[in-house]
Amino acid sequence: MIRIENLSVRLPGFSLGPVDLCVEEGEFFCLLGPTGSGKTLILESVAGLVRVSHGRIMVSDRNVTGLPPERRGVGIVYQDCALFPHLSVEKNIHYGLRYHNGVNSDGHVRCRDLVERLGLAHLLSRSVTTLSGGEKQRVALARALATAPSVLLLDEPLAALDPCFREEIRDLFRSLHSETGITVLMVTHDFTDAHTLAQRVAILHDGRIEQTGSADTVFRKPATTFVADFVGMQNVLPARVESGILIVDGLNLAMPAENGHHSFAAIRPEHVHVLPKSHDAGEEGIPGRIRSIVNQGLFAELAVEASGVTVKAVMLTSSLMENEFRQGGQVSLRIDPADVHLI
Ligand SMILES: Nc1ncnc2c1ncn2[C@@H]1O[C@H](COP(=O)(O)OP(=O)(O)OP(=O)(O)O)[C@@H](O)[C@H]1O
The missing domain is CATH 3.40.50.300 (P-loop containing nucleotide triphosphate hydrolases)
Incomplete structure (x- = not known):
């Protein structure tokens, strides 16, 4: 000890x-x-x-x-x-x-x-x-x-x-x-x-x-924005709750189960699902445009602009190829409320 x-x-x-x-x-x-x-x-x-x-x-x-x-x-x-x-x-x-x-x-x-x-x-x-x-x-x-x-x-x-x-x-x-x-x-x-x-x-x-x-x-579940950044959350965005809706910067997201007073939403890049625009992303589908793609070999890092917010995502390079995602292309984002951690 x-x-x-x-x-x-x-x-x-x-x-x-x-x-x-x-x-x-x-x-x-x-x-x-x-x-x-x-x-x-x-x-x-x-x-x-x-x-x-x-x-x-x-x-x-x-x-x-x-x-x-x-x-x-x-x-x-x-x-x-x-x-x-x-x-x-x-x-x-x-x-x-x-x-x-x-x-x-x-x-x-x-x-x-x-x-x-x-x-x-x-x-x-x-x-x-x-x-x-x-x-x-x-x-x-x-x-x-x-x-x-x-x-x-x-x-x-x-x-x-x-x-x-x-x-x-x-x-x-x-x-x-x-x-x-x-x-x-x-x-x-x-x-x-x-x-x-x-x-x-x-x-x-x-x-x-x-x-x-x-x-x-x-x-x-990082306790602070510093820890969130350090452990690679990548999306640490100012957030507030209005009428049961979580407003993350300019994005409206479904409210996660966590309650209490919060100022930031932290989302891991692997929990941001990038789907083709035509894909039925469900009610939570957020329209966006790919700003950049960095191919890391097995994985690719994407920055997607949605309602004026830059959201970072990672996906398998094979999936990137399959979906023919290109810089400037229109996509839908899906984020499960359970994957949004409030700080
Ligand atoms: N003997 C010393 N005299 C003066 N400053 C020191 C001494 N030992 C460490 N420091 C300073 O204390 C700080 C913390 O050092 P430390 O080696 O504990 O960092 P660390 O977190 O282990 O960093 P790293 O991951 O780079 O090894 C650094 O700014 C370092 O320069």
Whole structure:
């Protein structure tokens, strides 16, 4: 368990916090946010690598705020692995043991088990400078776990890897977490990590947490326009309700089930259905004109102008071809009220 209470870190050009965050025992938690929003600083505060200005950090019910990194019971893996280039794979893995209750038989047994589990036995005598990206990450993970930390901190460990290694290491994190039940706090830019690994996520903005929840909730029901933009809603439009009709900018839409006071409607581009003009789009069909098409290969991104509003949509390129959609062409838009999220 990691409990961060009222944490602030003041640096010359940046202020983190106040941040409150609890990662439950055995949870896999992802921190997401734009570059420079303070994700790494949170991780470094937990690891004891940065001076905390205010607040308290608990790891497994122990107040570790004033403790040096090696006494906090945390393991950390960085994006660039930060392995010691002058040491072999084996020496890198054993490195931390000397600072954690000395080199004892428990530590050696644990390292042997990790070497086995992470498929590193044939690499032990190799210099780490000769390893592939995926192999380096597995060594970094073994080194971080060698001291039996109660929590594992991962700072964008997949970002520098080729897509094929990324999938392999992501699977490794997933199985390791489910087998050991270790508490994991991971910084990532990648929404796939959030969806496939995390039980919960937090979105950071300018040193503050803007929303915490399951990946599904945060992606489908963002609490703020910032989170909506960040998770790729693309259509975040001023909205008001008049006589039971939702007026989104200049568009009249059927009212979604959500109630309460709202100022914005957020609609994911994949929830905007673009249909040929002749197609029966039903009562909700909104006439529009295609302003632009960007072909991304498998998908195409469309900007459609409807009643003076630019609505973003994505569709399969095959469907774009089939329907012979062209820039300037007339279309009908259909948006299911259930896919309109009010903020
Ligand atoms: N030791 C430091 N001294 C001064 N400023 C720092 C220090 N460490 C981080 N910062 C600044 O704090 C801000 C947040 O940095 P941080 O590395 O936490 O961002 P991040 O969200 O992890 O970004 P990225 O996704 O690009 O890694 C940045 O503006 C950074 O320049």
